[in-house]
Amino acid sequence: MTAKPDKxxxxxxxxxxxxxxxxxxxxxxxxxVTGVAVPAGWVAEDDLxxxxxxxxxxxxxxxLVFLFLFHWAHRFRYALVDLGFGGLGKQAWLFYGTAxxxxxxxxxxxxxx
Amino acid sequence: xxxxxxxxxxxYLPDEExxxxxxxxxxxxxxxxxxxxxxxxxxxxxxxTLSFRWSCRMGVCGSCGMTVNGEPKLTCETFIRDYNTETIxxxxxxxxxxxxxxxxxxxxxxxxxxxxxxxxxxxxxKPLEAGEYxxxxxQMARYKRFSMCINCMLCYSACPVYGLNSLFTxxxxxxxxxxxxxxxxxxxxxxxxxxxxxxxxxWRCTYVGECTKVCPKDVDxxxxxxxxxxxxxxxxxxxxxxxxxxx
Ligand code: FES
Numbered sequence: 613m614t615a616k617p618d619k620x621x622x623x624x625x626x627x628x629x630x631x632x633x634x635x636x637x638x639x640x641x642x643x644x645v646t647g648v649a650v651p652a653g654w655v656a657e658d659d660l661x662x663x664x665x666x667x668x669x670x671x672x673x674x675x676l677v678f679l680f681l682f683h684w685a686h687r688f689r690y691a692l693v694d695l696g697f698g699g700l701g702k703q704a705w706l707f708y709g710t711a712x713x714x715x716x717x718x719x720x721x722x723x724x725x
Numbered sequence: 726x727x728x729x730x731x732x733x734x735x736x737y738l739p740d741e742e743x744x745x746x747x748x749x750x751x752x753x754x755x756x757x758x759x760x761x762x763x764x765x766x767x768x769x770x771x772x773x774t775l776s777f778r779w780s781c782r783m784g785v786c787g788s789c790g791m792t793v794n795g796e797p798k799l800t801c802e803t804f805i806r807d808y809n810t811e812t813i814x815x816x817x818x819x820x821x822x823x824x825x826x827x828x829x830x831x832x833x834x835x836x837x838x839x840x841x842x843x844x845x846x847x848x849x850x851k852p853l854e855a856g857e858y859x860x861x862x863x864q865m866a867r868y869k870r871f872s873m874c875i876n877c878m879l880c881y882s883a884c885p886v887y888g889l890n891s892l893f894t895x896x897x898x899x900x901x902x903x904x905x906x907x908x909x910x911x912x913x914x915x916x917x918x919x920x921x922x923x924x925x926x927x928w929r930c931t932y933v934g935e936c937t938k939v940c941p942k943d944v945d946x947x948x949x950x951x952x953x954x955x956x957x958x959x960x961x962x963x964x965x966x967x968x969x970x971x972x
Contacts, residue, residue, distance in 0.1 A: 615840070615923035622961035625928060625954055690931040694885055 624686060631683025634676055642676075661725075670722040677718040681711035730754055730805060731812040732763055734775065737823050745823070748772075749812070760800040760815065761789050764827075777827035784941060787877030791827050792816040797879040799941045818882035820891070834878055837894055840920045841902035846913025864909040871904035871949050873942040880936035880946050892925040896936035896946030899927055903949040906956070918957060927953045 649655040663669055685707035692703055729751055737745035750767045758766075761779055768775050777800075779789040784802045791800050794814050805813065821829035851858070880896035887893045902921050906914045921927055930950045937947040 615920045615926070617919055617922040618924045618926070618928055621922070621924070621928035622958040626958045626962065629955070629958070693889070694931050694933065696889060 627679065627682045628686040631679035631681075631686070634679045635683055638676060639680060664722075664725055670725070674715065674718050674722050678711070678715040681714045682708070685711040728754065730763075732760075732767065733812045733814045734764075734767070734827070735814075735816040736775070736826050738825055739823060747814075754805050756806055758805050760791070760793055760798070760803045760805060760813070763805060763813075764800065764815070775827075776825045785875060787875035790818050790877045790879050790882065792819055792882065797882040797939045799877060799879070802941065818878060820882055820884070820888045821878070829878075831878060833891060834876070834881060834895070834897070837898045838876070838901070841894065841898045842913055842917050842920075843898070843901040843905055845905065845908065845911050846916055847910070848912050858910040860909055867909075868904045868907035871900050871907070871944055871946075874901060874904075874944050874946075875942055877941065879939045879941060880944075883935040883939040885933055885935065886929055886931055890925070890929065893929045894920065894923075894926050896930075896950065897944075899930075899953060900944055900946035900949035903953050906953070918960075921953055922957050922961075927957065930954075 645655060645660070650657050650660055664673070689704055689707045697703070732750045732752060733747045734750060735745055736748045750771055752763055752766055752771075754763055754766075761777075761782065764775065764777050765779075768777075777789070777791065779801060780786040781788075782801045784799055787799070789800045790797060792798070792815070793800065793803055794808060794810060797818055800815075815827065817823050817827045817829045821831065821833070824830050845858075874897050876897060878897065881887050884893075884896055887895050899921065902917050905911045906917065927950050930947070932947060932951065934947045937945045940946065
């Protein structure tokens with residue numbers, strides 16, 4: 613049996629693993645701050661806007677959105693394979709494309725803030 | 726007190742029959758019987774044509790794996806008393822071709838196993854006079870869990886990825902690759918990388934985790950594969966930053 617390393621898989625897996633870790637560690641905190649703490653008045657909206665006003669913060673947030681969405685895309689792509697819906701190639705770009713489109717939307721939103 | 730139970734046993738002679746069938750055997754079993762005892766009883770007392778594999782009867786040799794009520798099990802350590810069902814269904818391990826009745830063809834696994842070089846690889850052989858390759862208990866603890874594999878193939882039978890794509894190197898072989906990669910005496914990580922990181926190697930695993938659930942020796946193949954993914958992916962990333970350094 614001749615085998616050669618899969619050259620793209622490590623990149624996809626690192627993004628997937630990074631997205632999983634980021635989703636588990638940071639997403640709940642982000643949802644809590646924006647969805648609970650600000651509406652409840654525990655964090656002043658102005659403070660949050662000042663933070664997000666910094667271009668670096670926006671870049672970090674959009675990058676995180678990319679990781680979250682990439683994690684979703686990769687997980688779903690493989691879940692469909694596990695469920696018997698065909699090969700790995702067929703639906704790949706539908707998922708990764710959606711993740712990229714979502715990141716694009718997040719980027720646009722960040723620019724308009 | 727003896728009790729009656731029915732074993733519904735998968736029967737198949739691929740050379741003579743077009744379809745497998747189930748045959749029911751009503752037996753009186755003892756509380757201390759495992760499924761393998763019941764099958765032995767059937768073979769010696771009721772139907773000598775029934776075929777199945779076994780050897781050690783003590784969960785060591787890995788040859789008595791079968792599907793018991795839908796779950797891959799070592800039948801020599803699976804007690805009948807633990808099943809409250811009226812009948813117990815015994816089938817061969819899933820995902821392998823059947824040779825006869827409960828005996829599966831393990832050729833695919835036997836071919837895959839040596840591809841990951843599951844043995845100690847050293848750059849240079851030490852002369853005998855130089856003595857043993859010493860190892861501390863802490864160094865051994867790193868890989869010990871993954872060294873407990875008895876090649877029973879329950880993990881392959883449980884793995885849906887292998888079920889869909891038999892080219893997948895599979896849980897036991899990959900766990901053994903990690904077992905040797907983690908061994909302080911081994912220098913074969915690079916040599917194993919082509920097979921381990923191939924298209925049908927670690928990257929096919931979708932972390933369903935069934936392999937770890939059914940493993941009778943608590944090997945945790947799913948964990949081993951995740952560790953392999955992390956270490957080879959980080960090496961890949963390093964090789965981008967420092968060309969020539971990665972695998
Ligand atoms: S007979 Fe050896 S493991 Fe069951």
